[in-house]
Amino acid sequence: MSMIAAFYGGKSILITGATGFLGKVLIEKLCRTSPDLKVIYILVRPKAGHTLQQRVSQIINSKLFEKVREVCPNVHEKIRAISADLNQNDFAISKEDMQELLSCTNIIFHCAATVRFDDHLRHAVQLNVTATQQLLFMASQMPKLEAFIHISTAFSNCNLKHIDEVIYPCSVEPKKIIDSMEWWDDAIVDEIAPKLMGDWPNTYTYTKALGEMVVQQESGNLNIAIIRPSIVGATWQEPFPGWVDNLNGPNGMIVAAGRGFLRAIRASPLAVADLIPVDTVINLTLAVGWYTAVHRPKSTLIYHCTSGNLNPCNWGKMGCQVLSTFEKIPFEKAFRRPHADFTANTITVHYRNAVSHRAPAMIYDIYLWLTGRKPRMTKLMNRLLRTISMLEYFINRSWEWSTYNTEMLMSELSPEDQRIFNFDVRQLNWLEYIENYVLGVKKYLLKEDMAGIPEAKQHLRRLQNIYYLFNTVFFLIAWRLLIARSQIARNVWFFIVSFCYKFLSYFRASSTLKA
Numbered sequence: 154m155s156m157i158a159a160f161y162g163g164k165s166i167l168i169t170g171a172t173g174f175l176g177k178v179l180i181e182k183l184c185r186t187s188p189d190l191k192v193i194y195i196l197v198r199p200k201a202g203h204t205l206q207q208r209v210s211q212i213i214n215s216k217l218f219e220k221v222r223e224v225c226p227n228v229h230e231k232i233r234a235i236s237a238d239l240n241q242n243d244f245a246i247s248k249e250d251m252q253e254l255l256s257c258t259n260i261i262f263h264c265a266a267t268v269r270f271d272d273h274l275r276h277a278v279q280l281n282v283t284a285t286q287q288l289l290f291m292a293s294q295m296p297k298l299e300a301f302i303h304i305s306t307a308f309s310n311c312n313l314k315h316i317d318e319v320i321y322p323c324s325v326e327p328k329k330i331i332d333s334m335e336w337w338d339d340a341i342v343d344e345i346a347p348k349l350m351g352d353w354p355n356t357y358t359y360t361k362a363l364g365e366m367v368v369q370q371e372s373g374n375l376n377i378a379i380i381r382p383s384i385v386g387a388t389w390q391e392p393f394p395g396w397v398d399n400l401n402g403p404n405g406m407i408v409a410a411g412r413g414f415l416r417a418i419r420a421s422p423l424a425v426a427d428l429i430p431v432d433t434v435i436n437l438t439l440a441v442g443w444y445t446a447v448h449r450p451k452s453t454l455i456y457h458c459t460s461g462n463l464n465p466c467n468w469g470k471m472g473c474q475v476l477s478t479f480e481k482i483p484f485e486k487a488f489r490r491p492h493a494d495f496t497a498n499t500i501t502v503h504y505r506n507a508v509s510h511r512a513p514a515m516i517y518d519i520y521l522w523l524t525g526r527k528p529r530m531t532k533l534m535n536r537l538l539r540t541i542s543m544l545e546y547f548i549n550r551s552w553e554w555s556t557y558n559t560e561m562l563m564s565e566l567s568p569e570d571q572r573i574f575n576f577d578v579r580q581l582n583w584l585e586y587i588e589n590y591v592l593g594v595k596k597y598l599l600k601e602d603m604a605g606i607p608e609a610k611q612h613l614r615r616l617q618n619i620y621y622l623f624n625t626v627f628f629l630i631a632w633r634l635l636i637a638r639s640q641i642a643r644n645v646w647f648f649i650v651s652f653c654y655k656f657l658s659y660f661r662a663s664s665t666l667k668a
């Protein structure tokens with residue numbers, strides 16, 4: 154019998170960020186392994202014309218929840234959506250709902266965050282710091298609360314090279330920043346942001362670091378743990394391999410490479426690609442929830458959920474496997490044949506951006522314009538280049554994360570729990586994982602049918618022919634212009650033609666003699 158699964162039975166669990174990438178996998182696993190849990194409260198905001206109930210139904214009826222619908226047919230009744238906006242005071246939760254949350258909640262998983270790298274500092278502070286502070290305040294009023302699990306990121310201290318499972322202080326107290334945000338106008342925030350952020354590369358990582366400090370400072374008597382996942386990727390095993398549903402991190406790059414937009418990227422092939430499957434993160438999260446509530450460690454424990462020190466793989470190996478998977482499983486509607494490589498220095502990057510990214514986009518836009526359609530490729534390409542520029546920081550460096558607490562927890566689990574809530578990345582076969590990842594991007598993110606593969610391959614062959622034809626015509630025109638203008642080029646041309654003529658004459662003469 155799984156101790157962890159049994160622990161969640163009969164519990165009331167509060168999840169923020171439940172509609173996000175990690176949140177969905179968390180609910181799925183909870184409902185599948187502990188179908189007798191009492192209720193999962195999820196804080197959801199109405200969005201894009203969808204009511205709360207529509208948003209929940211969309212999740213429950215999705216492919217990800219296929220197994221849950223079998224194991225827990227009354228899953229609809231287990232999930233109770235509460236209207237909330239984490240950017241508002243008291244999260245804009247109604248009095249009745251707040252009363253119920255305060256009196257019933259046993260466990261909190263705080264996943265909500267803005268994960269955008271370019272978010273305005275004010276907004277990032279509001280969601281990643283102030284909302285965390287408010288949630289801790291709520292938690293302190295919950296008599297039945299057994300554990301509060303905060304999801305942070307392994308990159309909250311990406312300004313350091315070696316990172317231990319401790320909280321590193323930021324130079325300015327989060328409380329001061331929260332207070333200042335109330336009276337600073339946007340112009341002041343814009344001016345002061347680079348100074349506050351120091352050597353953090355973006356508002357996301359900086360505010361996640363502040364969020365951790367808030368957790369430490371406001372923990373009071375609460376049982377708290379912090380989980381720091383690295384780059385979260387598609388599912389490894391559960392509920393099925395390769396599930397992914399957004400364009401964040403590597404996902405967007407896989408789409409861009411598979412459709413032939415991404416041709417070159419400034420990345421260190423030998424830098425460690427610290428990817429971690431989302432189901433591994435969730436297994437650790439649930440194990441941490443159990444351990445924190447049952448063993449009540451004296452201090453706040455931090456768990457690194459990373460792969461680099463236990464089972465390292467570099468960007469070079471991953472990139473190659475991604476490209477070789479495209480050969481077998483191509484994406485539909487490719488712009489060009491998938492082919493991408495690493496660039497190292499600034500000059501090559503500018504050259505490749507001009508020749509391999511911008512020029513083909515412009516040529517395609519001219520073609521669209523000539524055929525009466527709206528040019529769109531240059532805009533798309535600019536967006537891709539902007540995204541790449543934001544990811545570059547993370548693919549040109551390696552970090553070392555110590556994982557003592559995570560390994561300690563692994564050893565505390567029963568063999569049954571180690572199997573059901575497996576977070577041992579040493580067992581992960583990267584090549585197999587990446588292949589399933591690419592397949593998952595095709596099936597679950599791009600929603601492409603596997604039956605379309607022959608047509609996709611045919612399309613790629615056509616693109617290859619267009620590429621050869623284009624290059625030949627381009628070469629001939631360039632050569633013709635060169636000959637017209639340069640005596641040297643004319644001499645070279647005369648030399649090549651006369652050489653070919655002599656070679657053919659000799660070949661013909663020798664074959665006539667043999668006959």
Ligand SMILES: CCCCCCCCCCCCCCCCCCCCCCCCCCCCCC(=O)SCCNC(=O)CCNC(=O)[C@H](O)C(C)(C)COP(=O)(O)OP(=O)(O)OC[C@H]1O[C@@H](n2cnc3c(N)ncnc32)[C@H](O)[C@@H]1OP(=O)(O)O
Nearest residue numbers: 268269270306400401402403405410468472475493540547
């Ligand atoms: C398995 C991995 C192997 C990878 C190999 C893949 C390539 C293979 C090629 C081989 C060649 C060799 C090279 C390989 C090696 C390098 C590969 C690089 C891999 C990537 C590395 C990832 C590093 C991640 C670092 C993470 C650190 C921290 C992790 C975390 O804690 S949190 C999660 C990380 N957060 C994010 O990723 C968010 C980042 N996003 C943003 O900040 C913003 O979205 C933005 C990028 C700034 C863009 O903002 P915009 O305002 O311009 O756009 P918006 O978001 O509003 O979206 C507008 C529309 O554009 C679509 N879109 C958004 N992002 C992408 C995208 N990446 N690709 C394509 N399209 C995108 C979006 O859907 C919108 O569309 P619409 O709704 O239709 O308008």
Ligand SMILES: NC(=O)C1=CN([C@@H]2O[C@H](COP(=O)(O)OP(=O)(O)OC[C@H]3O[C@@H](n4cnc5c(N)ncnc54)[C@H](OP(=O)(O)O)[C@@H]3O)[C@@H](O)[C@H]2O)C=CC1
Nearest residue numbers: 170171172173174175238239240264265266305306382385
């Ligand atoms: N994905 C990754 O690679 C990594 C993620 N993490 C951490 O994991 C956690 C979850 O990330 P992930 O699932 O990828 O993020 P997503 O962007 O997929 O999900 C974010 C969630 O937060 C919710 N949210 C955002 N703003 C509000 C708001 N104002 N009120 C209520 N809810 C809000 C979103 O709701 P809505 O659907 O309404 O927008 C969504 O459910 C984050 O804390 C992140 O820092 C850490 C390392 C890596």
